[in-house]
Structure formats: C-alpha cells, structure tokens
Amino acid sequence: MAFDSWQEAIWMGGYGFYVWLSFGVSLLAIGMLVVHGLLVRKKLAIMAVQQQQRKQRLARRQQQERQAHNEQSQVKGAQ
Amino acid sequence: MNKASTWQFLRTIMQRDLAVALRRRSDIINPLLFVVIVVTLFPLAVGPGPDILGRIATGVIWVAALLSALLGSERLFRDDFLDGSLEQLVLLPAPLPVLALGKISVHWLLNGLPLVILAPLCALLLKLPIDAWGILMLTLLIGTPMLSAMTAVGAALTVSLGRGGALLSLLLLPLFIPLLIFAAAAVESTLVGTSAYGQVLLLAGLMLLTLTLAPLAVAAAIRVSVN
Amino acid sequence: MWKWLHPYAKGEATYRLLGAWLPWLSALAALFVAVGLGWGLFYAPPDYQQGDSYRIIFIHVPAAMFSMGAYTGMAIAALIALVWQIRTAEWAIAAIAPVGAVLTFVALFTGAVWGKPMWGTWWEWDARLTSELILLFLYIGVLALYYAFNDARTGAKAAAILALVGVVNVPIIHFSVYWWNSLHQGATITKFEKPSMPVEMLTPLLISIAGFLFLTAALVTQRLRNEILKQELHRPWAQQQLGVEAEHGV
Numbered sequence: 001m002a003f004d005s006w007q008e009a010i011w012m013g014g015y016g017f018y019v020w021l022s023f024g025v026s027l028l029a030i031g032m033l034v035v036h037g038l039l040v041r042k043k044l045a046i047m048a049v050q051q052q053q054r055k056q057r058l059a060r061r062q063q064q065e066r067q068a069h070n071e072q073s074q075v076k077g078a079q
Numbered sequence: 080m081n082k083a084s085t086w087q088f089l090r091t092i093m094q095r096d097l098a099v100a101l102r103r104r105s106d107i108i109n110p111l112l113f114v115v116i117v118v119t120l121f122p123l124a125v126g127p128g129p130d131i132l133g134r135i136a137t138g139v140i141w142v143a144a145l146l147s148a149l150l151g152s153e154r155l156f157r158d159d160f161l162d163g164s165l166e167q168l169v170l171l172p173a174p175l176p177v178l179a180l181g182k183i184s185v186h187w188l189l190n191g192l193p194l195v196i197l198a199p200l201c202a203l204l205l206k207l208p209i210d211a212w213g214i215l216m217l218t219l220l221i222g223t224p225m226l227s228a229m230t231a232v233g234a235a236l237t238v239s240l241g242r243g244g245a246l247l248s249l250l251l252l253p254l255f256i257p258l259l260i261f262a263a264a265a266v267e268s269t270l271v272g273t274s275a276y277g278q279v280l281l282l283a284g285l286m287l288l289t290l291t292l293a294p295l296a297v298a299a300a301i302r303v304s305v306n
Numbered sequence: 307m308w309k310w311l312h313p314y315a316k317g318e319a320t321y322r323l324l325g326a327w328l329p330w331l332s333a334l335a336a337l338f339v340a341v342g343l344g345w346g347l348f349y350a351p352p353d354y355q356q357g358d359s360y361r362i363i364f365i366h367v368p369a370a371m372f373s374m375g376a377y378t379g380m381a382i383a384a385l386i387a388l389v390w391q392i393r394t395a396e397w398a399i400a401a402i403a404p405v406g407a408v409l410t411f412v413a414l415f416t417g418a419v420w421g422k423p424m425w426g427t428w429w430e431w432d433a434r435l436t437s438e439l440i441l442l443f444l445y446i447g448v449l450a451l452y453y454a455f456n457d458a459r460t461g462a463k464a465a466a467i468l469a470l471v472g473v474v475n476v477p478i479i480h481f482s483v484y485w486w487n488s489l490h491q492g493a494t495i496t497k498f499e500k501p502s503m504p505v506e507m508l509t510p511l512l513i514s515i516a517g518f519l520f521l522t523a524a525l526v527t528q529r530l531r532n533e534i535l536k537q538e539l540h541r542p543w544a545q546q547q548l549g550v551e552a553e554h555g556v
Contacts, residue, residue, distance in 0.1 A: 232467075232471060236451065236464045236467060236468060237451075237454070237464075239455070239460065240454055240455065243454075246450055246451065246454055249443070249446065249447050249450055250447040250450075250451060250468060252443075253440050253443040253444055253447065253479070254471070254472070254475050254479075256440060256479055256482065256483070257475070257478045257479055257481075257482035260482040260483070260485070260486045261482060264485075264486065264489060285478065292471075292474060296467055296470070296471050299388065299467050300464065300467050303460060303463040303464055303467065304460070304464070306460070
C-alpha cells in the first residue's frame with residue numbers, strides 16, 4: 001500500500017478529485033455500454049415474443065377464414 | 080480495342096459532365112461566393128487589424144475552401160443516381176474506378192480550379208502578405224484535387240440517402256485534417272521566411288495517394304449504392 | 307482453412323461460439339481490470355514528478371491503446387465483409403464501433419482531466435488528445451453511416467467502405483497531428499510517453515492493459531451476439547433463444 005490510511009488514499013496527495021473523476025466517469029461510461037447491451041437484448045426478447053404472437057394471431061385468423069369459407073361452400077353445396 | 084473503348088467512354092462521360100455542369104452555372108458560382116462571403120465575415124468578427132488578419136488568413140481561406148467543397152458535393156452523383164445513369168455507368172464494359180477518376184477530374188475542373196484562381200482575392204481581403212500568395216495558390220492547386228476525390232467518396236457513399244448533407248460533412252471533415260495541417264504549415268513557413276519545400280512535397284505525396292485510392296473507394300461505394 | 311471458417315459465416319454457429327466465450331471473457335476482464343486498477347490506485351508508488359495524479363495512466367493508456375486497436379479490428383472486419391461478403395463481419399462493424407467510440411471517449415476524458423493538474427487547463431491541444439478527438443469523430447461517422455440507411459445491408463457495406471477509407475487515413479492523421487503539435491508547441495514535455503517506467507508501475511499497467519483487452523473483447527462479443535439476434539430475429543433458432551430467455555426474465 002502506497003498510502004498510510006484510506007483517507008489519504010482518497011485524498012491522493014491533493015489530486016484525488018482528478019483521479020476519482022476520471023476513474024468514475026470511465027467506469028460509468030463502460031458500465032453504460034454494458035447496460036445498453038443488456039437492454040438491447042431485453043428489447044429483442046420482447047420483439048421476438050411480439051412477432052411470435054402476431055404469427056399465431058395470423059394463423060388463427062387464417063384458420064377462421066378457412067373455416068368460414070368451408071362452411072360457405074358447404075351451404076352453397078347444399079343449395 | 081478494349082483500351083481504346085475505355086478511353087472513349089471516359090471522354091464521353093467527361094464531356095457530358097462538363098456540358099451538364101456548364102448548363103447549371105449557379106452550382107459552380109455559389110460555392111465561390113460562399114468562400115468570398117465567409118472571408119468577408121472574419122474581419123467583421125475579429126476586427127480589421129492586419130496583424131490578426133494576416134495570422135489567421137491562411138486558416139480562414141483553407142477552412143472556407145473545405146466547407147465550400149462540401150456544399151456542392153451532394154450533387155456530384157445525385158442526379159445521375161436519380162435518372163439511372165449511375166447504374167448505366169456500373170454496367171459499362173470499362174473499369175469503374177477509371178470512370179470515377181474522370182468524374183472527379185471534371186468536378187475539380189469546375190469546383191477546385193476556380194477556387195485556386197479566387198485565392199488571391201481572398202488573400203487580399205484578409206491582408207495576407209503578398210510573399211505568401213504564391214504558396215497559398217500552390218497549396219490550393221495541390222489540395223483541391225484531394226478535396227474533389229474525397230468528396231466524391233463521401234458523395235458516392237451517401238448518394239442513395241435522401242438527405243446526406245450533414246452526414247456527409249461528418250464523414251468527410253475529419254479526413255481533411257492532414258490536408259489542412261500541411262497546407263497551413265506550408266504557407267506559415269513561407270511567412271516566417273523558411274522553405275516550404277517539405278510541406279509541399281508531403282502534400283503532393285498525399286495527393287497522389289488520394290488520387291490512386293479514392294477512385295477505388297468511389298467505385299466500391301457506387302456499386303453498393305446502386306444495388 | 308476456409309472450410310473450417312465457413313460455418314461461422316452463419317449466424318447461429320457464431321452466436322453459440324460467442325456465447326461460449328462470453329462468460330470467460332467477462333470473468334477475465336473483471337479480474338484483470340480490478341487487479342490492474344486496484345494495484346495502480348493503491349499499491350503502486352507515486353510518481354516523483356507528478357505525485358499521485360499519474361495514476362490516471364492506468365486507465366488512460368489502455369483505453370487509448372484499444373480505442374485504436376478496435377478501429378483496426380473494425381477495419382479488418384470491414385475488409386472481410388467487402389471481400390468475402392460474410393454477413394457476420396458486417397455485423398461486427400456495428401458491434402465494434404460503439405465499443406471503440408466509448409474507449410475513445412474514456413481516453414479523451416481521462417486525458418483532459420489529467421491535463422488539468424499537469425497543465426492547468428481542461429483541454430490542451432496535445433498530440434495524443436487531438437488525435438483521439440479525431441478518432442472519436444471517425445467512429446461517430448462510421449456509426450452514423452451504418453444506421454443512416456433503411457436497408458441494413460447497404461448501410462453495413464457503406465460503413466465498411468468508410469472504415470477502410472478511415473484506416474488508410476488514421477496513420478496519416480496521426481503523423482500530421484504529431485507533426486503539427488511539434489510545430490506549435492516546441493519543447494513541451496509529453497506526459498504520456500514515459501521513457502522508462504519502474505517495474506512497480508509497469509506491472510499494474512500491463513495487467514490493466516490485459517484487462518482492457520479482455521474487456522474490449524467481452525463488450526464486442528456481447529454486442530455482436532445482440533446484432534446477430536437482431537438480424538436473424540425471423541429465424542426460429544433466434545426466437546427460441548430469446549423466447550426461452552424471456553420467460554425466465556433474461
């Protein structure tokens with residue numbers, strides 16, 4: 001340890017403000033990059049679920065339409 | 080046979096570009112007026128004393144030249160892209176970089192060369208000592224072909240975007256920095272009475288490098304934009 | 307050799323490979339950065355000239371190194387993307403650029419803060435700081451071009467060309483800026499280039515440099531995985547990856 005106490009380590013011989021400012025902002029910037037990456041992944045997960053739901057909705061709609069069409073043609077066939 | 084036809088294509092394209100550009104004279108004149116107006120603004124902003132004006136003259140003229148190079152550059156390929164002739168250019172049985180170099184040459188002839196001729200007027204307005212006029216014009220003569228080549232790269236990259244103006248300056252201005260540094264240093268060293276030989280040689284080397292590589296980049300960028 | 311590389315041109319294989327690497331890279335990055343910075347902050351002896359303010363070097367120099375290293379890496383990815391038309395390489399450009407830009411910002415910020423106690427100003431037109439500033443502009447340009455197009459493929463290729471144009475220019479810009487600096491500043495002491503550093507300072511610096519190497523790799527890996535998923539979102543495997551994870555809440 002180059003310092004005698006923690007107070008001195010934070011004080012850094014009078015340069016504490018500059019040292020801690022540069023370390024703090026640097027870690028903050030890199031941390032924000034990591035968090036942004038995680039957020040993007042979360043957003044992608046939401047998008048994937050939405051896409052899946054849309055696909056399912058579309059499939060259901062198509063099935064309904066097909067059924068309706070079939071019923072119609074059955075009615076026509078009966079006539 | 081093939082070689083001859085490449086030359087023919089090149090000549091036809093350059094003649095066509097010249098004819099089209101000469102029909103739209105305002106595109107040539109407006110950037111020049113821009114330079115003169117910017118140069119006029121500086122004495123009004125910092126005061127008309129010859130000591131301060133003479134010191135900043137080179138920088139002001141060169142920065143104005145860089146900005147004016149960006150002004151018209153959006154149109155370098157835009158019209159060709161919109162009417163489909165850029166696509167035809169890609170399909171021609173001639174090497175695309177050579178044709179790109181032809182277009183760059185025409186652009187320089189119409190936008191770069193007038194700037195060199197205009198330089199003494201700007202130097203006069205900014206009270207640049209008369210000994211430095213020659214070297215200022217020389218740096219512009221060497222530098223403006225590089226400006227044309229680099230703006231062609233940027234214009235080809237952004238041609239398929241609707242509005243590429245601000246983006247284009249973001250892409251290009253950092254790449255102009257070496258040119259600015261060496262050109263300003265050449266004039267500066269003439270002003271203090273030392274030889275500008277080294278700086279001019281460096282500029283000339285940079286120009287050759289740019290004119291060799293930029294057409295390749297322009298060709299690649301056109302291929303990407305057209306597809 | 308190309309046969310071995312070929313599967314990684316496909317998104318899924320690369321995604322899985324990167325997924326296997328990511329925990330190791332993150333752990334190594336955390337370990338080396340923590341040890342390097344902790345050692346540098348608390349255990350390295352103070353500099354006889356600059357006192358404790360020199361401790362900024364343990365973050366400034368690694369960040370500056372890999373801000374330029376990342377640009378080179380991005381340019382290599384751009385070359386691969388343009389020559390072999392490998393899509394993973396195109397996405398790597400989008401993954402590397404933000405990481406490089408943040409490292410450039412870190413180098414710039416720490417350099418500026420370091421300048422305050424050393425030179426008395428927050429901003430000094432020092433050669434390294436100036437070229438880091440220009441590098442930041444170059445990164446922003448690549449990113450802006452990448453995201454400017456509606457068609458992602460066109461944007462990636464345009465950004466690739468710009469990255470290659472940039473990498474040709476970076477050495478020229480460096481040389482010109484250093485030359486310009488020597489012209490205008492005469493004989494100022496360059497605080498960054500230490501002719502010889504005692505071992506007690508050099509060791510934590512080297513550990514920190516190794517840490518930033520792993521950190522850069524981990525950050526790029528994370529973003530490249532995201533980019534692959536984003537581009538392959540319509541594929542079943544990507545949805546499976548995300549769908550499973552969405553239920554567990556990432």
